[in-house]
Each structure stands twice: as structure tokens, then as C-alpha cells.
Amino acid sequence: MTDAAHDLTHRLGRQAEAVCRHYLSAGKRQGHYWQVGDVRNTPGRSMFVRLSDSVKGPAGKWTDAATGEHGDLLDVIRESQGLSNFSDAVAEAQAFLRVPPTSRDGETPHCRKRYPSRDPVISARRLFAAAQPIPGTIVETYLRKRGITALHETGSLRFHPLCYYRSDPHGPIQLLPAMVTAVTDLKGRITGIHRTWLAPDGSDKAAIATPRRAMGHLLEHAVRFGRADDVMAAGEGIETILSLRCVMPRLPMAAALSAAHLAAIVFPPGLRRLYIVRDTDPAGDRARDTLIARANAARLEAIVLSPALGDFNEDLQTLGVDALLAGLRCQLAPEDVSRFMMLSP
Known part of the structure; x- marks a missing residue:
């Protein structure tokens, strides 16, 4: 840290509570500390900012007990304000302290260490x-x-x-x-x-x-509903998958969040049948074709579930539960109808 940055950090420490009240307004004082969710001013109680000098360290030092990240009040200003450059954090701190701005010529980055928050x-x-x-x-x-x-x-x-x-x-x-x-x-x-x-x-x-x-x-991973065993369904959107869960409540499902991520989703061990939940657009078609090829290469049975409209949430909202049930019943493997499907709305 440069001498100028060190001086600025020391000045901020002398006004630690005022800095916290301004930049970490979602928190509150607890004894000798300011308590808040995290350095980005999320409500909570896992982050502690020291408000006065002590044998444990100077005022302004903070630690997030949930993640182990730590820093000083310049880091608080940078992270809470979403500033990517050290010079912007310095300018913001100088404005808060009402001190004249310093020249940026020959500036040395502040503490080049990488915090876990990155x-x-x-x-x-x-x-x-x-x-x-x-x-x-x-x-x-x-x-x-x-x-x-x-x-x-x-x-x-x-x-x-x-x-x-x-x-x-x-x-x-x-x-x-x-x-x-x-x-x-x-x-x-x-x-x-x-x-x-x-x-x-x-x-x-x-x-x-x-x-x-x-x-x-996100690549290869997903939002998961239920624990996959030998059969599962995978699709793009959260709302699409949850719509299918309304009529197939026992079938484990995963939402990959996009067509590209759906195409790359990893298959659980022990899986033998994969239902591919298709969105009716070009990206959805490409994801379907890629996933069928990958499933075949892994010796999995791949069955495509196609909506009547753009996606299954649109089917649910526009056509209703009865139509959704009828449209899906004829697409499932026969043994999976009684195993996973709600037989009446």
C-alpha cells in the first residue's frame, strides 16, 4: 500500500462508525463493532467491522465470518459502491472525508492481494x-x-x-x-x-x-429439484421445469438455465433414461440434438418432451393442467406414467 493510501485508510478508521453508517447502512452497531451481512451492504450479521483501535487491530478492519474474507474501509467503499478501480475508491473516500483529491499519476494499486470476495x-x-x-x-x-x-x-x-x-x-x-x-x-x-x-x-x-x-x-451444473436416480428430466428455465413438476411431482428434474448449458449438463451416475424438456425455438432445437447425441454416446435412453406452445409454462398458463397432462402422458415411457405422473388434477 502506498503512503497516501495508508494515510487515507487511517483517516477512514478514525471515522469508522460514520463510514459504516454511510456505506454499510443495512447494518447496525453491536458494542465495539458494526455488524452487517457482507461488504456489499447485504442485510445480515456475518461481517464485523472494528470501530475503535484495540489489541486485536486498528479501527476499520473487518472480517466476514461466513466467507473468511477481510479488509479495510477502502475495501468497504470499493465493494459497497461497486467500484472496479482503486483510483475510483480513493476518489470516493476523499469525497467522503472532504480532503483534496490526489494526482493519479504514478499511482500504485492498493493491496494487490486478491480477497475471497473476488x-x-x-x-x-x-x-x-x-x-x-x-x-x-x-x-x-x-x-x-x-x-x-x-x-x-x-x-x-x-x-x-x-x-x-x-x-x-x-x-x-x-x-x-x-x-x-x-x-x-x-x-x-x-x-x-x-x-x-x-x-x-x-x-x-x-x-x-x-x-x-x-x-x-454454471457449465455442466443445474438448479435441481428432487434427487436423480435412474430417471430424470432436464430443461432450460426454472419456471418451465416447475410447471412440469405440477403434473409430474415425483420425477426428479434439473433446470440448466439456458440452451447452451442444457446441452452440456452432466449426467448423474446410474441414470438410464433422460427426458429432454424442449423449448420450441432454434436454440432449444440445437440443445435437444446435442443432448440426444450425448445421451446415446453414454448409452442412455433419451426421450424428448415437447410443449404445444413455446414452453411448458406457456402451456400451463394458456391451456391448463388437463391439457398439460394429456400432452405429456403420450410422450412418457409407459412405465413412467404411473410412476411419476399425477393421474388427475
């Missing part, structure tokens, strides 16, 4: 841990508005009331309610998350440019 998987796990189960939340409202009433085995879905959103790297930061979905590998380890930002009343997705975004490692 790992998108750790960030994804932390955000999912900060969210809450969906019963009674607007996530449940949103899904029911789309005709989805079967919400069993949905531990991979959570609700976050104030999920960070930025339309572009230079746009303003917004905190909006969101459905936060865990993407896992075959061992159940979270490798990423998917966020769907919602309208405040849960009536629809939020009115923003990109209401759906992913974070972390």
Missing part, C-alpha cells in the same frame, strides 16, 4: 446464504401468478428482499427483491446462483433492463 462461487454462496426460504414471500406469489402451485422440494429457491442490481458497470446501484436460485453440482455443492429480480408485489419480473442474471460457474 471468487464468484464464494460470492454466490454468500448471497444464497443471506436469502430466506420462499414460503410466504413474493417469490411464492410470482410463481403462483405463473400457474405454478407445486412447490415441494424447492430448497434451491430463496428470496432476497434487497438484492444488488446494476444495469451496467457505470450505472446506479439498486437494491431490489429477487428470487435467488442455487446452481449445484452432482454432489450438491453450490457452484453459482441465478437471480430473477421481481416487482415489489411479486406480480411479475422487475421492470428493469435485465431482470435475470447468473453468477458463478
